[in-house]
Amino acid sequence: MKLPKSLLLAVGGMVWLTACKTEKDETARTVFFDKSGMDTTVVPGNDFFSYANGSWVKNTKIPEDQTGWGSFYELHEENQKKTKSILDEAAASGAANGSVEQKVGDFYASGMDTVAIEKRGYEPLKAELAKIAGLKDYKEALIYMASDEINRGGVLFGMGVGPDDRQSTINRLSFGQSGLSLPEKEYYFKTDDETKKIRAAFVAYVTKLFVLTGTDSTTARKKADGILAFETTLAKAHKAAADLRDPIKNYHKLSIDELNQRTPNIDWKSFLTAMTVKTDTVLVGQPEYYQALSAALPATPIDVIRDKAAFGYIDFNASLLSRPFVQAKFDFYSKTLYGQPVQSERWKRISQNVDAYLGELLGQLWVKKYFTPEAKERMLTLVTNLQKAYRNRIEKLDWMSPETKKIALVKLDGIMNKIGYPDKWKDYSDVSVKRDAYFENVQSARIHASKESFAKIDKTVDRTEWLMTPPEVNAYANPSFNEIVFPAGILQFPFFDKDADDAINYGAIGMVIGHELTHLFDDQGRQYDVQGNLRDWWQKSDADKFTAKANQVVDQYNNYTVLDNLKLNGRLTLGENLADLGGLAIAFDAFKLTDQSKSDEKIDGFTPQQRFFLGFAQVWRIKIRDETQRAYVQVDPHSPAKYRVNGPLSNFAPFYQAFNVKAGERMYKPEVDQTRVW
The missing domain is CATH 1.10.1380.10 (Neutral endopeptidase , domain2)
Incomplete structure (x- = not known):
């Protein structure tokens, strides 16, 4: 069974979690790139991640209840606050038994009832x-x-x-x-x-x-x-x-x-x-x-x-x-393995469990309050533009034969896009939720999930199903469905803002879209056809050329070092690195079709092209603990944030032009050595 490929990764109960306004902040955003976080003493061609984010990294202290901090973490935190608002309201509503509000509200209330939980031991x-x-x-x-x-x-x-x-x-x-x-x-x-x-x-x-x-x-x-x-x-x-x-x-x-x-x-x-x-x-x-x-x-x-x-x-x-069990589990899995000093507040943990066990019940309330039809339509437009840009890139590839291109384009045109939330919601009618029975509530939800899953065995696949819930700050590609999926939770600043200029939106959410599209053609995804079947549809010479290019990417990332002497694993991270490389290129091509890209107007002192790359780097404004990084290098198929920025850019000529990158600068590679796949 093929697992979906996500933009980010959940590890040890934590999500690669960006700054957005809270529901109480009604002030419209007017600034879409944070110049104060830059370190302009750094030469862009030496370390663009630090040029764009260096001052922020130096001045940011990771909260004690987090394994890291920055873009994804902050957006996740804001989404949790929104979820808490929904759950508090549902818990106090006195809703009818069996209703969406009753189930999510009582589930949350039961988890917050520490007196009863402590008493049971x-x-x-x-x-x-x-x-x-x-x-x-x-x-x-x-x-x-x-x-x-x-x-x-x-x-x-x-x-x-x-x-x-x-x-x-x-x-x-x-x-x-x-x-x-x-x-x-x-x-x-x-x-x-x-x-x-x-x-x-x-x-x-x-x-x-x-x-x-x-x-x-x-x-x-x-x-x-x-x-x-x-x-x-x-x-x-x-x-x-x-x-x-x-x-x-x-x-x-x-x-x-x-x-x-x-x-x-x-x-x-x-x-x-x-x-x-x-x-x-x-x-x-x-x-x-x-x-x-x-x-x-x-x-x-x-x-x-x-x-x-x-x-x-x-x-x-x-x-x-009770508390001794909760603390013991935290001390090992979060503190020892990932370096998180302090456990997060209980309301965060319980609201996360509501999402984990009753995700599409909570999701119904979440999108009703926080995700507009207009946002969904804007995203569909962006996805369509990115697919057009990808089609154009495939048609112009100089290393792929016409026979393979033809099938690749059929697969590209057959990709299913899911935006925000499912068109039909899952049925949780068999989940029993009582206000005074947290343990039993979780077990009921687990039994429901097990029965729902096992009922599918040897049955026809339902391609409308989602593998993430609406509040998640993430996105994924699923080769078996030939689909890309963007939950409502990620469709907020700095990934996406309806008022932002195109440079920022295409550098941020555009790259995310391109990343997921490329996953369906990375070293794993390329082996699945338009129907999602594992089938070799490549001409052998084309497959050999792809493998040679992919091996160049492996070699590039194998040479990156974190934490003094810890090397990245280019084989483990290959799929995500290919998706980052392709996502950036596709997003930039789509951006070139906009009016802003064709203008010379500067915003915040930067050209449209420069803002595209700054918007891209701002998405990866992340700082994580050494213990977390050490664990990720061993198990996470994603490269660290710094190399998700510098790695793709070192292979991208438009970046060289935008920031006048020259020979001798650390990110510079002669054009003949720049790795281009898609």
């Missing part, structure tokens, strides 16, 4: 923990995990339901590598001090959760050590993050009989029956993991498997429980 977990303690062998443990309708597959099976990569009209049950608590496999094996500290903190966290649920500290530590050892065994069979990017090598359609033959210690027929799933065929992304799991299960003491299941259950629900 971990009582909501006791019955399930007793079931886990009674498991007699690994076979019973697997059936238990399959039967768990709140978290299907439990802690050992990574599952999802989505379009079959090679038959995109049909949804398949898909299995991927799983079983790890740390972000990726190298956290279990690297021997540097920072990684060893993280492993020690993980053991301490597991120990803490067992102690909080009644285990003595000595036994709890033994359980934690056993879990780490078991996960380390499983990690050996995991693919690295960069290796997960190859859609062909991660596609395996298997019958249940074939899967049983490959993994003889996992009874897949009984497993699927326990999940109440009837299917003869599944997708398995990484069979090596399940083969390793099959070998490990009978060789692992049942106590360790029970402990792994119990820890997974407590960890899965810790944020719903």
Whole structure:
């Protein structure tokens, strides 16, 4: 199953989150580029990110409840305030039972009722923990995990339901590598001090959760050590993050009989029956993991498997429980892994959960209040203009044959655009929400999501479905749907403002649109056809030329260094880097069609072309903590903000012309060395 490619990435409960006015600020914006954030002592051709944003970076202090600060973070914060306003109003409305307002309002109110939550402690977990303690062998443990309708597959099976990569009209049950608590496999094996500290903190966290649920500290530590050892065994069979990017090598359609033959210690027929799933065929992304799991299960003491299941259950629900559990989870996942000093206010966390569990109920209220039809129409116009610009670029490519171009243009013309919010909303009628039952409310929403997903197995794909909610500050491309999607939450300044000049809008939201369009033609997306099927539609010579150009991009980003000696992974970030390169070029071509681009009028002392590039750089005005950056380099397919600006611009002749970039400046590359793909 192909996952969507997003402009940004959510990691560790945090979103790559830009300044916008709050709902109380009715003053119309008149300035669309913040000159005060520039550092004009920097030569643009040496470091354009710092030229455009350097003073802001130097003077900005990251709030203690954040892993970073800047454009996306600020817009996310403003959107949370808007969400809070909606939820406060809904919670006080006394709306009819079962209505949208009642469900989101009572869900929020139940999460804010800390008195009731503290009083219950971990009582909501006791019955399930007793079931886990009674498991007699690994076979019973697997059936238990399959039967768990709140978290299907439990802690050992990574599952999802989505379009079959090679038959995109049909949804398949898909299995991927799983079983790890740390972000990726190298956290279990690297021997540097920072990684060893993280492993020690993980053991301490597991120990803490067992102690909080009644285990003595000595036994709890033994359980934690056993879990780490078991996960380390499983990690050996995991693919690295960069290796997960190859859609062909991660596609395996298997019958249940074939899967049983490959993994003889996992009874897949009984497993699927326990999940109440009837299917003869599944997708398995990484069979090596399940083969390793099959070998490990009978060789692992049942106590360790029970402990792994119990820890997974407590960890899965810790944020719903009393303060000691919430604090323990924050201390490890947010503070240790990502360097966030202080937990965010409770209202932010609960409003985020409303969005996570009742997203399209909240979304109905959100767009009614904060997203206008006019904004949607303006976005559709921008998207249309960007697609025209992309078509023109493809037609003029000097490295692609007419045969491949013809199919590429068919795919481009077939892209579906989704703006703001879905045309039809999801049905949450089976979700029970009570004002005094936060834990149960979340479980009801989880069961709903599981049933909704599993009902799609082997059924026709619904291409109207959205994979993000309206308030999100993000965007994505989905190759299996051949679509690009822009939630209402991102369609605000500095990405988009109806009163901004074209240079700013095309440099900002135009680049975002171009970025998502390019994802459908990046090293992964290009392998899917207009119907969203994984199919080789390229002439071999064209594919070879594309690969050669992509390898140049890999080499460029491999040479960028962050945090003194930490190198970027050009393979891991290739898709996003290609999307940034293409997005910038497409947006600039579209901007050249505007009247402003053809004028000489300066605004704030800058030409239209200069404002385009400044507007682009302003979007990436971001500063993040070292711990966060260190984690991102290992798991995030996006490059750091500085290189999302400087990387594409170093390959872009119009930038050289706009800012008179010369040989000898650090970003300068001779034209023959500039990487151009799309």
